[in-house]
Amino acid sequence: MILEIQNLHKVYNNGTHALKGVSFSVKEGEFLVVIGLSGSGKSTLLRSINRLIEPTSGTVRFLGKDITHIKGEELRKIKSQIGMVFQQFNLIKRRSVLSNVINGKLGSLGTFNSIIEKYSDEVYKEAYNCLDIVGIGDKAKVRSDSLSGGQQQRVAIARSLMQNPKLLLADEPVASLDPATSNSIMQYFERINKDFGTTVICNLHFLSLVRRYATRVIALKAGEIIYEGAPSDINEAWFKTIYGEEAEEVEIR
Amino acid sequence: MINNSEVDLFPQKIISDKKKKSDKLNLVKAVLLDIFFVFYSIVVVQRAIYLKYILEIRDLPFSWNQIFILFVASIFIGTAWALSRTSLSCKLFGIAKDNKTTKWTVEIFAWFLFDITFIAGWIVTKISIVSIFSGEGLAGAERLFGAMFRPEFGIFDDALFAMIETIYIALIATLISIPPTLILSFFTARNLMKDNKISFTIYYVLRIILNFIRSIEPLIWAIIFSVWVGIGPFAGMIALLVHTIASNAKLYSEAIEGIEEGPVEAISATGANKIQIVWHAVVPQIILPFLSFTIYRWDINVRMATIIGLVGGGGIGTMLMQYQGLARWHEVGLIILMIAFVVWIMDYISAKIREAIY
Incomplete structure (x- = not known):
């Protein structure tokens, strides 16, 4: 098991009870998709895994190690092994694509060298390699905010690949992209999952994408897991339970 | 369990x-x-x-x-x-x-x-509406304005040099303020300091000190420093410097507080340490606002430097004070004219530069 989560609770300072006792585990090499309405706790769940936020109670085990409340150097080490891709790409806008990708390596670079931006040839080679994997090696010198949304998300994926992640988290990676681009971005995740054996946990909204890419699905509703199983088993009835009676499935291809 | x-x-x-x-x-x-x-x-x-x-x-x-x-x-x-x-x-x-x-x-x-x-x-x-329209008062105002609208150009050379001195005082105060302001601004930005108790205490104490310094007008600082280092341009410069650091540290730190959280989150998720997060996720987002605030502050400092001269901070203000004391309104008229002209030019230039960098 690469990841084991047990009875996880998160209460924010404003009193919002975002996760209410979530438990599940993830095997190495899985492509796990988390679905659920906005505000169901999907983002909180992902951020509890790589400890961008600290859970209120419960445990998160990563590679057998309890990381629920670790701090400092130890936490940074764990973070550097878990890649993350965001809905809003979160690139540094005024910087080049290349330096954005190298940012993914910060966890294992010296503080001083990373500030004067003196990197070894290997780091550059690795960065170009990561850019080639997502097919934008030719854009390395371009300012990152001059790229299209899909291209920016590919840079973000390349950045997370720089970490050689054992686990890749994706928080609604295609929610601000058009359908065609969404599919191509999802294909990069699929390739990373299959070629490198990287475990992927991804928040998604569109069921057609879920059925196509997920090996397993978890559905959250109001901070609790209400469905866990194969993507093909989500039928009309389950869909209505997850998204509410009013919902109707929208197809994207 | x-x-x-x-x-x-x-x-x-x-x-x-x-x-x-x-x-x-x-x-x-x-x-x-x-x-x-x-x-x-x-x-x-x-x-x-x-x-x-x-x-x-x-x-x-x-x-x-x-x-x-x-x-x-x-x-x-x-x-x-x-x-x-x-x-x-x-x-x-x-x-x-x-x-x-x-x-x-x-x-x-x-x-x-x-x-x-x-x-x-x-x-x-x-x-009191009455005192605005009293005959005696009106006559005095008329005498003064009349003199000022016929400025005495005999002192033009002296006034020009004093004006240049003022602009330099403002420039040096602004330039020297940059490094300390930069450092302070990171320590007074809530979003960077709120995480643990020690850093939050530092944040809090620094905020209070800076608020205190800022609440004292440069004019008062000039009085203090003209006693401390002697009357003259140096006192004026330090007065401006102190106030510039305190005010700009607030503006800078507010710029830091207003940055997009996303990139910070993303860099933090790679396992980067605090310094790396600041350097790679915060700094790129704040360089332009910092530059813009600094240029604007130079413009403000030129205006303040003229005032500071009134209490012995050197430059055109000191000169204005002397002629006003002698009740030589024609000379005062020239000096006010020059101040107005320079302030207008500075205002225009700084606005243009700020427009250009955005």
């Missing part, structure tokens, strides 16, 4: 505890604010409006005993009012009862506070 029932209770308890705690705190705040409101109204109505205006007493009698009695009275009224949950403060802190009584008292009392404040302000300022 915590057993199940405990875990289930745990978050609900936190939520309800938090709510109770914040309600209690708000009530305390409301009581204190209501006491202040009541005390303020009584004092203003009694002293400024009743004694000073209606009874026209010039030198108000002052006794601590009387103030104390008024204060004790306000404590009782204010507390009772806040506890009844119908007061203005209760409404402000969101713990008021939702009924007609509250609505009426709040509305009436708010208007009452505004009105007495305005009336008291009018009385204290001694506003």
Whole structure:
């Protein structure tokens, strides 16, 4: 098991009870998709895994190690092994694509060298390699905010690949992209999952994408897991339970 | 392992505890604010409006005993009012009862506070239409303006040099302020410092010190430093420097607080340390606002440097002070003309530069 989560609770300072006792585990090499309405706790769940936020109670085990409340150097080490891709790409806008990708390596670079931006040839080679994997090696010198949304998300994926992640988290990676681009971005995740054996946990909204890419699905509703199983088993009835009676499935291809 | 029932209770308890705690705190705040409101109204109505205006007493009698009695009275009224949950403060802190009584008292009392404040302000300022249009006053103003509109160009060379001195004072103060301001701004940005107790204390203490320094006008700093290092441009420069650091550290740190959190989150997720996060995620987002604030500050400093000269900070202000003391209004006219011209030019240039870099 690469990841084991047990009875996880998160209460924010404003009193919002975002996760209410979530438990599940993830095997190495899985492509796990988390679905659920906005505000169901999907983002909180992902951020509890790589400890961008600290859970209120419960445990998160990563590679057998309890990381629920670790701090400092130890936490940074764990973070550097878990890649993350965001809905809003979160690139540094005024910087080049290349330096954005190298940012993914910060966890294992010296503080001083990373500030004067003196990197070894290997780091550059690795960065170009990561850019080639997502097919934008030719854009390395371009300012990152001059790229299209899909291209920016590919840079973000390349950045997370720089970490050689054992686990890749994706928080609604295609929610601000058009359908065609969404599919191509999802294909990069699929390739990373299959070629490198990287475990992927991804928040998604569109069921057609879920059925196509997920090996397993978890559905959250109001901070609790209400469905866990194969993507093909989500039928009309389950869909209505997850998204509410009013919902109707929208197809994207 | 915590057993199940405990875990289930745990978050609900936190939520309800938090709510109770914040309600209690708000009530305390409301009581204190209501006491202040009541005390303020009584004092203003009694002293400024009743004694000073209606009874026209010039030198108000002052006794601590009387103030104390008024204060004790306000404590009782204010507390009772806040506890009844119908007061203005209760409404402000969101713990008021939702009924007609509250609505009426709040509305009436708010208007009452505004009105007495305005009336008291009018009385204290001694506003008098008569003195603007008195014959004697008008004649004096006419003499002065007449002289100023025929400026004396004989002192043009001296004034020019003094003006250049002023611009340099402002420039050097602005330039030297940059490095300390940069460093301070990171330590006074809430979003960077809130994470642990030690850094939050540093943040808090620095904020208080900077607020204190900023609340003292450059003019006062110039007086202090002209005693400290002697009258002249150096005193003026240090005065501007001190105030620039304190004000710009606030502006810079607000820029840091307003950055997009996303990139910070993303860099933090790669396992980068604090310094790397600041350098790679925060700094790229704030360089332009920093540059813009600094240029604008140079423009402000030129204006302030002219004023600071009045108390011995060197430059054109000192010169203005000398000629004004001698009542040589033609020369004063020239100096004011030059100041206005330079300020206008600086304003224009700094606006253009700021436009260009965005």
